[in-house]
Each structure stands twice: as C-alpha cells, then as structure tokens.
Amino acid sequence: MKGSHLGEFEELVLLTVAALLNDAYSVAICDELERYTGRTAKLGVVHAVLNRLEEKGLLKSKLGEATRVRGGKRKRYYVLTVPGKTALVRSREARETLWRRIPEFSLKLSKG
Amino acid sequence: MENPNPIQPPRWAQRFLRWYCRPELAEDLEGDLHEYFERNLARRGPKTARLIYILDVIKFMRSYTIRKPKLAMFNFTILHNHYKTSARTIYRNKLFSGINVVGLAISMSVGLLLIAFLAELKSYDQFHHDYDRIYRVINMHQRLEEDPSPYASTSILAARKIREQATGIEAQAVLRAYWDKDVKVGDKTMPLEGILADEGFFTVFTWNVLAGNPATALKDLNSLVLTAKSAEKLFGTTDVVGKQVVVDTANFTVTAVIETPPLQSHLRFDMVGSFVTLDNRQLARKDRNWMKWDQMWQNYIYLKLQPGTGAAALEPVFARISEEGNQSLENERITIHLQPLREVVLGPDMSNQIGPNFDxxxxxxxxxxxxxxxxxxxxxxxxxxxxxxxxxxxxxxxxxxxxxxxxxxxxxxxxxxxxxxxxxxxxxxxxxxxxxxxxxxxxxxxxxxxxxxxxxxxxxxxxxxxxxxxxxxxxxxxxxxxxxxxxxxxxxxxxxxxxxxxxxxxxxxxxxxxxxxxxxxxxxxxxxxxxYSLAFNLGFRTENIYNVELQQNKSEVVMQALAKVPGVVDVSRSMYVPCTGMSWTGNIRYKNPVDSATLYYNYVDSSYLRIHHIELLAGTTFKPGPKTSVRDAGVIINQKALHFMGLQDPHDAVGEEIRIDGEAVTVIGVVRDFHHNTLQNPINNFAFRYYTPDLPARWGGVVNLKVNTDNPQLLVNDLESAWKQIDTVHPFKGMFYEEKIQKAYDxxxxxxxxxxxxxxxxxxxxxxxxxxxxxxxxxxxxxxxxxxxxxxxxxxxxxxxxxxxxxxxxxxxxxxxxxxxxxxxxxxxxxxxxxxxxxxxxxxxxxxxxxxxxxxxxxxxxxxxxxxxxxxxxxxxx
Structure with missing residues (x-):
C-alpha cells in the first residue's frame, strides 16, 4: 500500500491545509501554495491530490455556507484528521533525524 | 457585490460538468471553476475566461470525477420479458399491428429508395486513389451585371497559368469533352465516344491499365487509349498496343488499353486521345482563340493536391490568375475556383457538365x-x-x-x-x-x-x-x-x-x-x-413533321435519300429543332455600337419556313440554289428583333444591315414571333441564318421531313431502311416533332x-x-x-x-x-x-x-x- 508514505506534493498540500486552519478550501490552498513555494499550483492537480488524501483518510471535508460569489456554490473545507496529523509529524521527524546526521561542513555553500 | 456580474461561464459547459461529474463532487468543483472564471474575467476579459472555463471543464474529466454508468438498461431478464409482451401484443392486435406495419413499410420504402439512391451517388468516383485530394477547376462566368453562373468547364489558358503559378499541386489533368469520332480498323467503322486528355489523366485518376505504359500513353501526337470494351469491339481482343486505327481521317496509334470504367465514374468514354494532338493542330493553325481566357466551354481541369494542401490555400493564387485573365475581357468576368471530386456528381447545378450529374x-x-x-x-x-x-x-x-x-x-x-x-x-x-x-x-x-x-x-x-x-x-x-x-x-x-x-x-x-x-x-x-405545354400554340406547325439527325452526314445526301421515301412530301434542314430545350445564341447590334443584346438563332434552308408554316410579314425567305455563304444569304429576323432595332413596320427592316457577333449581315425578311424555346422562357430576339453545306458537320444538323401518311410506323421503318443505305455506321435517329417536344418536358x-x-x-x-x-x-x-x-x-x-x-x-x-x-x-x-x-x-x-x-x-x-x-x-x- 502506498497509503503510509506521503508524496512530496501531498505533504505540501497537507501542510497548507494545516496552516490555513478553518479557511482551507481548494482555491485558497492553490493560492497559498503558489505564494509560499513559488511554483504554479494548478487547480486540477490540487483537486486530485485533495481527493486522494481524503480517500487515504488523512483529510476530511465538509461543505461550507453558500455565498453569493462562486455562482452561489458552496465551498468544501478541508481539515486534517488524526492520521493526517500523525503522518505530517512522522515525516517531519524522519527528516529531522536525517538532518541531524549531516556534518555541518558538507552543506556549506561556499566554493571549494 | 450588489449587481451580480452578468457575464457567466458558458451554460453548456456547466451542464456538461454537472452531467459527468459525481454529484458529491460537482457542487464545490463548479464553485471553484466559477471563482477562477471570475478572476480570469477581471484579468483577461470574457473571451479568454470562457475559453479557460471550457478547457477546465474538459480537463476535469478524470477517473475520480466521472460518475459510474448505471447498467439497469441491460437487464436481460427484463429485456426478454419486454420482448415477449411486445411480441404478444403485436400478435394479438392483428388489425392495428397490420395497419402500423403496412403504413410504416410503405413510407419506409421511399426512404430506402432515397438512401440507396444517395448512397450510390456518393460512391461515384471513389475508386480513384486519393479521392479526397482530387479537385476540379470550375469557372464562374458573369456577363455585365447578370448573376454569375457556374460552369464545370475551364479555359486551357487557366490550365497553363495554374501550372506556372500555383504550388501545392501534385498532378494536373487537362481534358476536352465530346471527342466523339468514327474509328476505322481495316474496313470496320465504329462510332466511339471519346475525350481528349493529357498525361495527367493517369496521374490524377486511377485507371486499371491492362496494357501499355501509362506514363507515356498520352504523351505523343496521335496516341489513343482504348477501354477494354471498345478494344474488344474494334479488334476482338485487348492485346492491341501498337496497332494503328483511323480516327475520322487521321492515323492514331493505340498506346494503352485500360479496364472499362465502372458505372460509378463520372468520366465516361470509349477512348481517350492525346490532348497534344489537338493542342498542336490549333497552335499550328495560329488559332487566336485557342489560348483565350474566355474560351472556357469545352475543357476540363482536374487537380490532385499535395497531401496537407487544402483547397483554400489555392484560392489567393486562383484569384490572382482570374484577375490577370479578366484584364483581356470587356463585358465579362470569369473567375476560377476548386470543386472537390465528391461534389461533381451529387453537387450544385452547373452548365457544361461532363458526365452525369444530379442537382x-x-x-x-x-x-x-x-x-x-x-x-x-x-x-x-x-x-x-x-x-x-x-x-x-x-x-x-x-x-x-x-x-x-x-x-x-x-x-x-x-x-x-x-x-x-x-x-x-x-x-x-x-x-x-x-x-x-x-x-x-x-x-x-x-x-x-x-x-x-x-x-x-x-x-x-x-x-x-x-x-x-x-x-x-x-x-x-x-x-x-x-x-x-x-x-x-x-x-x-x-x-x-x-x-x-x-x-x-x-x-x-x-x-x-x-x-x-x-x-x-x-x-x-x-x-x-x-x-398545357404540349398543347401550346407555338406560332408554327409541328404536326406531321419528322426530324432526322444528320450525325455528321452531308445534308444533301440525307435529304435526297429520305425525300424519295413514299409519304414524305417536303423536306428542309435546320441546325437544331426549336422548342425542345436547345438554343444557339450570339449577340446582335444595330446602328448604335454600344447597344447589343442576346440573339437566338438557327441555321435553316429555304423551305424551312414553308414546312413549319412560319408567317413572313415582310421580305422573302432564303433563295434556294447554289452555294452562298452564310453572310451573303442575309438573315431573317422576328418581330422582337425588329423592335430591338427600334422599328415598328417590318418592311422598314428589310435591306437594313445588322451585326451578328460583329459580322455585318443584311436583313432579308421579317417573320411573326413564334416560340423558339421551351415555355420556361419568353420569346426573344431571334434570327434565321442560311444553312449552307459548308457549315462544319460536327455542329450537328437536322433534316425536317413533312410527311403525309396513315401508317406512321411503316413510314419510320421505310426511313430507317433508306438511312441504312447511306450510313452503315450510325444508327438511325429520328423522331416526330411532337414526341421531341414531349421529351423536352420529361x-x-x-x-x-x-x-x-x-x-x-x-x-x-x-x-x-x-x-x-x-x-x-x-x-x-x-x-x-x-x-x-x-x-x-x-x-x-x-x-x-x-x-x-x-x-x-x-x-x-x-x-x-x-x-x-x-x-x-x-x-x-x-x-x-x-x-x-x-x-x-x-x-x-x-x-x-x-x-x-x-x-x-x-x-x-x-x-x-x-x-x-x-x-x-x-x-x-x-
């Protein structure tokens, strides 16, 4: 099963959802991703990823209130589930363990 | 926002999204797209925004968004049950089922006829390779302010200019129609229907060559390609490449034999002569008209375009060629265009069609x-x-x-x-x-x-x-x-x-x-x-007149032979039979050199008016006798033409000089108006010109016999046997005038x-x-x-x-x-x-x-x- 691993983009999306707190819906997530990662986030891609994450049980969603913008259509808000949070924390821990093992000099950016 | 923005995403795209998308995903997805739409609207304008919306809707068709189809329709038990009840109901109500079946069957038979008919017309010419890339060059001909009318034929000059100026053409074929000749082999003579074509005939079209080399078959002077059928007819075999035949009077060499074209070919022929034969002859004669832009009545051009070249790509070049050509014309405009091969048979109505055509x-x-x-x-x-x-x-x-x-x-x-x-x-x-x-x-x-x-x-x-x-x-x-x-x-x-x-x-x-x-x-x-049309009083007599087509025989010979048949009282000749849908036209001018009009005319001899009871109002008919030229014999006009001249009294016109197609002729008589065309058309300016034996035989010609008989069938048989004495090649073609008129309204x-x-x-x-x-x-x-x-x-x-x-x-x-x-x-x-x-x-x-x-x-x-x-x-x- 692929479920236990987080893809790089999946992780970014999860982080954004967590960062946006109660305001995490697809368009906002796209904008946020673009702003902080500097790469273009296509709605199609983000939508597919959100859908997959929900299927894996890392996210859950509910429809919000109808508003006048968006042609009167409701937004779907995403929140992290407990497995979602665990997955994020675990992946961060894995990274930090790896970071700590790197000797400081090998990452110096100066020449030579 | 108080006033919602009136510009909305395309409705059909919204509906399409709702249709394919799973209902639980549809709403927020639509909302998202709408939000993007509004952004794009503000940034890039409505057109782009709508386009992006449509593209997005299509892009979102993914495995996870599309709803699963329901398969309830394919429940076979239910289907079987439906079938059973239906069959039983049909069987039980015999009267109603009968009425329905018979009614539907009757009406559908019309549909079947139409489908079979159209399918067959559509199948025409499909046997040529690259059928889709073959086009015919057609002409739009416009005289003065009249509406332009389409012609299937083109000028040879157009063929040359297209060859010189246009790009993207893989092959070009030039054809000339109506090359119907008597072909002689030894002492056997046979009338064959033919066309002339240049070498492109084998590169544009696909013919199944049985013998001979298609690349060179039509290259040289006096070359002849026969179909298998006509080779069999002439020689009794198809192995005839290299043999000599006499076409009219010229010697031709058979260079190839091809399979007889199927019925579903719009080009129909027994033989194909090399175009260069005619081309050379006309050039040698210094025929001034040969290379003129308005000589567009008998030649056909077919093009095979290179793959990837559309007909539209050639239009600018064609427009330029037309512009060049039109500089030589005064009162006319001729423009050339392309017509796909598939529209040749089942396509728009055109003049000078070659082969069958259905509007x-x-x-x-x-x-x-x-x-x-x-x-x-x-x-x-x-x-x-x-x-x-x-x-x-x-x-x-x-x-x-x-x-x-x-x-x-x-x-x-x-x-x-x-x-x-x-x-x-x-x-x-x-x-x-x-x-x-x-x-x-x-x-x-x-x-x-x-x-x-x-x-x-x-x-x-x-x-x-x-x-x-x-x-x-x-x-x-x-x-x-x-x-x-x-x-x-x-x-x-x-x-x-x-x-x-x-x-x-x-x-x-x-x-x-x-x-x-x-x-x-x-x-x-x-x-x-x-x-009404058949019984219409045409202004002259058609009873007891029997017309025989000359078929290139000398008119005197035929007249002499047929006049001897018992029952024939009088005899005359004319170029064609009026009121049967045919006409010859030229233009007439009187004193004012600018004022010209269309003139319909026919060539007739001195006894024509008498036989047809056409009333002379003034002047005389043609003088019978020794050979005079068309011009010296003068011309007899009708009242319409008289009025065109600005005259009222027919006697005033006699002796006046008019110009027909620029040639000065003297009016020798005026006849009362009569109908010279089918009743679709009004009576127009009309003239009789003198039929001299010098007129080219290929123009046609008809002998009009005034008959007096109780037994028409016997008379026709006698005429036919008299015909066989003078012409053994062509079958007898004769018809009573009234039959011929009837045919015009077929x-x-x-x-x-x-x-x-x-x-x-x-x-x-x-x-x-x-x-x-x-x-x-x-x-x-x-x-x-x-x-x-x-x-x-x-x-x-x-x-x-x-x-x-x-x-x-x-x-x-x-x-x-x-x-x-x-x-x-x-x-x-x-x-x-x-x-x-x-x-x-x-x-x-x-x-x-x-x-x-x-x-x-x-x-x-x-x-x-x-x-x-x-x-x-x-x-x-x-």
Whole structure:
C-alpha cells in the first residue's frame, strides 16, 4: 500500500491545509501554495491530490455556507484528521533525524 | 457585490460538468471553476475566461470525477420479458399491428429508395486513389451585371497559368469533352465516344491499365487509349498496343488499353486521345482563340493536391490568375475556383457538365418529402397507440406496482415500436425491390445514373432507418405510458386522462390529410402545366413533321435519300429543332455600337419556313440554289428583333444591315414571333441564318421531313431502311416533332410522377390511419350507439353522428392544403416559367374529391357496421 508514505506534493498540500486552519478550501490552498513555494499550483492537480488524501483518510471535508460569489456554490473545507496529523509529524521527524546526521561542513555553500 | 456580474461561464459547459461529474463532487468543483472564471474575467476579459472555463471543464474529466454508468438498461431478464409482451401484443392486435406495419413499410420504402439512391451517388468516383485530394477547376462566368453562373468547364489558358503559378499541386489533368469520332480498323467503322486528355489523366485518376505504359500513353501526337470494351469491339481482343486505327481521317496509334470504367465514374468514354494532338493542330493553325481566357466551354481541369494542401490555400493564387485573365475581357468576368471530386456528381447545378450529374437541391426536396411521408406513418403509430392506451394502462400499472422504473416502461414501449418497425422493414425491402425498376425508368437520367443495388453498408443504413423510425414512432406513447401513476390506474382505470390528447390526435389527422391533399393538388397543377405545354400554340406547325439527325452526314445526301421515301412530301434542314430545350445564341447590334443584346438563332434552308408554316410579314425567305455563304444569304429576323432595332413596320427592316457577333449581315425578311424555346422562357430576339453545306458537320444538323401518311410506323421503318443505305455506321435517329417536344418536358413529367407516387403513398397512409381511428372510436362507443339505437335513433342518424367529427377534420385539412399549395406553385415552383397554364377549379378540387371519397368509404363502412349491430347483443353482456 502506498497509503503510509506521503508524496512530496501531498505533504505540501497537507501542510497548507494545516496552516490555513478553518479557511482551507481548494482555491485558497492553490493560492497559498503558489505564494509560499513559488511554483504554479494548478487547480486540477490540487483537486486530485485533495481527493486522494481524503480517500487515504488523512483529510476530511465538509461543505461550507453558500455565498453569493462562486455562482452561489458552496465551498468544501478541508481539515486534517488524526492520521493526517500523525503522518505530517512522522515525516517531519524522519527528516529531522536525517538532518541531524549531516556534518555541518558538507552543506556549506561556499566554493571549494 | 450588489449587481451580480452578468457575464457567466458558458451554460453548456456547466451542464456538461454537472452531467459527468459525481454529484458529491460537482457542487464545490463548479464553485471553484466559477471563482477562477471570475478572476480570469477581471484579468483577461470574457473571451479568454470562457475559453479557460471550457478547457477546465474538459480537463476535469478524470477517473475520480466521472460518475459510474448505471447498467439497469441491460437487464436481460427484463429485456426478454419486454420482448415477449411486445411480441404478444403485436400478435394479438392483428388489425392495428397490420395497419402500423403496412403504413410504416410503405413510407419506409421511399426512404430506402432515397438512401440507396444517395448512397450510390456518393460512391461515384471513389475508386480513384486519393479521392479526397482530387479537385476540379470550375469557372464562374458573369456577363455585365447578370448573376454569375457556374460552369464545370475551364479555359486551357487557366490550365497553363495554374501550372506556372500555383504550388501545392501534385498532378494536373487537362481534358476536352465530346471527342466523339468514327474509328476505322481495316474496313470496320465504329462510332466511339471519346475525350481528349493529357498525361495527367493517369496521374490524377486511377485507371486499371491492362496494357501499355501509362506514363507515356498520352504523351505523343496521335496516341489513343482504348477501354477494354471498345478494344474488344474494334479488334476482338485487348492485346492491341501498337496497332494503328483511323480516327475520322487521321492515323492514331493505340498506346494503352485500360479496364472499362465502372458505372460509378463520372468520366465516361470509349477512348481517350492525346490532348497534344489537338493542342498542336490549333497552335499550328495560329488559332487566336485557342489560348483565350474566355474560351472556357469545352475543357476540363482536374487537380490532385499535395497531401496537407487544402483547397483554400489555392484560392489567393486562383484569384490572382482570374484577375490577370479578366484584364483581356470587356463585358465579362470569369473567375476560377476548386470543386472537390465528391461534389461533381451529387453537387450544385452547373452548365457544361461532363458526365452525369444530379442537382443536390433536388435531393433536399425529395428528402424532405420522404421525411414527411415517413413522419406521417409514424403519426399513425403514435395516434393508434395512444388511442388504445386504455387497454394497456392496467399492464403498465401492474408493472409499476411491482417495481418497474419509468425508464423501464419507456424502454418496453420503445422496444415494441422498434420491433414493429423492423418487421415493417422486411416488408418494405420487398416493396423496394418491386419499386426499383419503376423508379429507375421514371426518368432517363436515373437510368444512366444508378442501378440501386444496395451494398452492405446501405443495408446497415436501412436498418438504422428502421430503428430510428421505430424510436420516433414510439417516443410519444412511451412517454405517455411511463408517466402514468400506478395507484390511480389500479384504483380506477377509467379515470386515466386519455382524452386530454384528443386535440393532439386531431392535429395529427389534419396534418396527414393536409399533406395528402397538398400533394394531390400539386400533381394536378403540374399535370395541367405539362399538358398545357404540349398543347401550346407555338406560332408554327409541328404536326406531321419528322426530324432526322444528320450525325455528321452531308445534308444533301440525307435529304435526297429520305425525300424519295413514299409519304414524305417536303423536306428542309435546320441546325437544331426549336422548342425542345436547345438554343444557339450570339449577340446582335444595330446602328448604335454600344447597344447589343442576346440573339437566338438557327441555321435553316429555304423551305424551312414553308414546312413549319412560319408567317413572313415582310421580305422573302432564303433563295434556294447554289452555294452562298452564310453572310451573303442575309438573315431573317422576328418581330422582337425588329423592335430591338427600334422599328415598328417590318418592311422598314428589310435591306437594313445588322451585326451578328460583329459580322455585318443584311436583313432579308421579317417573320411573326413564334416560340423558339421551351415555355420556361419568353420569346426573344431571334434570327434565321442560311444553312449552307459548308457549315462544319460536327455542329450537328437536322433534316425536317413533312410527311403525309396513315401508317406512321411503316413510314419510320421505310426511313430507317433508306438511312441504312447511306450510313452503315450510325444508327438511325429520328423522331416526330411532337414526341421531341414531349421529351423536352420529361423532367417536369418525371417530377410529377415522383410527387404523384408520394401522394399515393401519403393518401394510403392517411387512409390507413383514419381507418384505425374510426375502428377504435366506434368500438369504444359501441355501448353508447346501442343505447341510442334502443332509444330510437336511425342508422343514418348514427352514421352521421359518428362520422361528423372526422369529416370536419378533413374539411380543415382541405382549407389548409389547397390555398397553400396553390400559393407555393404560383409564387415559388413555377415562378420561373413564363407561360403558365391557368389553374381551374377542377384541378384544385378534383383530387380532393377522390380523397374525400376514400375517407367517406373508410368512415362510412365502419360506422355503418356498428350502427347495424343489434343493440341486444352488446347490451346483454353488461
């Protein structure tokens, strides 16, 4: 099963959802991703990823209130589930363990 | 935002999204797209925003968004059950099924004819490789301010200019039509129909070469390509490459033999001569006209474009070539264009066609009429099914009560109608085979055009037509039955609102009868015009004149030979036979050099006017006698031409000099106006010019014999044997003048036959439908009738009571049909005909009476049958 691993983009999306707190819906997530990662986030891609994450049980969603913008259509808000949070924390821990093992000099950016 | 932005995403894209997307995902996805749409709207304008929206909607079609299709329709147990009930219902109601099957079959046979006809026309020329890349160059010819008219032919100059200037052309073929010659091998002579073509003939088109080298076959002077058929005819074998033949007087070498082209080739020939033969001769003669831009009457250019080159890519070059060419013309404009090969046979109407051609507008008319006839039969089905609904509501009620969905009920009724329609297809195939020979012989052009032998794919179209007809016929009953509420039906079936559809059903009957009556009136008016045209006083005598075509023989020889035949009283000659659809034109000028007009003319000899009883108002006819040139003999004009000259008194014109095509000639006589063309056209400026033996034989020519005989058949036989003495090569071609005129109106007659046939079908279908309705109504009113009878109503009273409603409907149809048809003929179909037959009351109402009679018979017989039933037998059962 692929479920236990987080893809790089999946992780970014999860982080954004967590960062946006109660305001995490697809368009906002796209904008946020673009702003902080500097790469273009296509709605199609983000939508597919959100859908997959929900299927894996890392996210859950509910429809919000109808508003006048968006042609009167409701937004779907995403929140992290407990497995979602665990997955994020675990992946961060894995990274930090790896970071700590790197000797400081090998990452110096100066020449030579 | 108080005022919502009026610019919205495309509605169809929104609907499409909702249709394919899973419902649980649809709403927020639509909202998201809408949000992006509004952003794009603000940033990049409405056009781009809408485009992006559409693209996004398409891009979101992914495995996780698309809803899973329901497979309920393919439940085979239910399907089997539907099939069984349908078959049983059809079988149980033999009368109604019979009416439906026969009606649909009759109407579909028209559809089958049309499909087979169109499929065959579409299959023309498809045997050429790269059929899609082959085009013909056509000319639009415009004289002064007249509307431009299309010609299939082009000038040789255009061929040369296209070769020099245009790019993207893989191959070019130049053809010249009507190269019909007598071909001699040893002492055997045979008339063959031929064309001239250059080497491109083998690179543009695909011919199956049996012998010889196609690359060089048409390269050299006096080369000849034979079809297998004509090689067999001439030599008895196809192994003839290198042999010599004599074409007219010139020696030709056979350079190749090709397989005889199939019927489905618009190019038809027995032989192909090398174009360079003619080209060289004309250039050697220094023919000034040969390379002129307006010499566009006999040559044809075909192009094969390179792959990836569209016809549009050549238009700018063509426009430039046309512009160059038109600089040499004064009062004309000629532009060249491309026409795809697939439109050559079934395409727009054009002058100077080579090979068979069918005007696509006619197919629309025929197609429209067939669709209406088929719809009319579908209405019968719809009408009868809904009328009989009462008997089936219980069945539907039970089905629904035990869980049938609406779509299942619908599919059941659709299946039933498709089943009926497929049964009808079998019957209509039989009808199709029966009607086929009649249809082909309807008009000479069909005979030449099609065999109507359906191919495999045509049968597929037939089946599709049947299924489609079934669906159209069944859709309304299916909707009606599927809407029924089971609880209501089962509680009290009589409360089902059946007669809510009464108005609709009445409208259907009115429609059918309006159509039938309209067609009948159309046939009467058309037939009246036809017989009027034949009996029309043309201003000269056509009785007892027998015309014989010269077929390139010397006119004196033929006249001498035929004049000796007993029964021939007098003899003259002319270039063609007037009033039969043919004409020769030039232009006439009088004193004013700028004022010119179209002049129709014919070459005749001195006895022509006498034989045809054309009245001379002034001057003389041509002097019989020794050879004079056309010019020296002078010209005889009609009154119209006299008026063109600005003169009133015919005597003033005699001795005046006019110019015909720039050549000065003296008027020697004036004749009273007479008709020289078919009645579509008015009498125009007309002139007789002198027929001298020096006129080129290939122009044609006719010998007119004044005959006096009791036994025409014997006379024709005698003439034919006299002909055989002087010409052993060409078969005798002669015809009485009146027959020839009749032939000129063949197309009108053919069209009337087709409409008449459709009228017959429409009437039978309408009568069948009416019969069905009457049977149904009388049966449901059986008890009412019986009670009325017990109360003392007479049989006549009852018949009147029951048939009154139907007759009213027919009356409405009558009131609608007659004025509309009359108007259509008066203002649309016959508006181009100058001499029209007055339409009488009999023409308008004669056919109507017949239809009424038939309807009365159907209604009367059924109502009388019911009225005669002994009331006791019906009422006892209660």
């Amino acid at each position: 696509e507008r006619l197919t629309w008319i025929l197609g429209g009429l067939s669709v209406i006839v088929i719809l009319s039969a579908c209405f019968n089905y719809t009408n009868l099914s809904i009328a009989r609904a009462l008997r089936r509501t219980r069945e539907v009620g039970v089905r629904k009560a035990i869980g049938a969905t609406r779509s299942q009920v619908m599919s059941q009724f659709l299946l039933e109608s498709v089943l009926i329609s497929l049964v009808a297809l079998l019957l209509s195939l039989g009808l199709f085979i029966f009607l086929r020979p009649g249809f082909i012989s309807l008009d000479r052009i069909f005979n030449d055009l099609v065999t109507l032998k359906p191919s495999g794919s045509t049968y597929l179209y037939f089946t599709l037509l049947a299924i489609f007809v079934g669906l159209v016929a069944g859709i309304l009953p299916a909707l009606f039955f599927s809407k029924l509420n089971s609880a209501n039906i089962l509680k009290d079936p009589s409360r089902v609102k059946l007669f809510g559809h009464l108005g609709f059903r009445k409208a259907l009957i009115v429609f059918q009868y309006t159509l039938s009556l309209g067609l009948i009136v159309a046939v009467s008016i058309g037939y009246r015009q036809y017989s 197309q009108l007659a053919g069209m009337m036959k087709i409409i008449g046939f459709l009228a017959l079908l429409a009437i039978s279908i309408a009568s069948l439908g009416l019969l069905g309705m009457v049977v149904f109504t009388t049966e449901t009113r059986l008890k009412e009738i019986s009670i009325r009878k017990v109360m003392g109503a007479s049989e006549i009273n009852l018949v009147v009571l029951m048939s009154r409603g139907f007759m009213m409907l027919l009356g409405v149809a009558c009131v609608l049909a007659i004025p509309v048809t009359y108007w259509l003929f008066d203002r649309v179909f016959f508006s181009g005909i100058t001499y029209r037959a007055p339409v009488g009351l009999m023409d308008l109402f004669g056919g109507t009476l017949v239809v009424f009679g038939l309807a009365l018979l159907a209604v009367g017989s059924q109502t009388l049958r019911v009225a005669r039933v002994n009331p006791a037998t019906t009422l006892r059962n209660e």
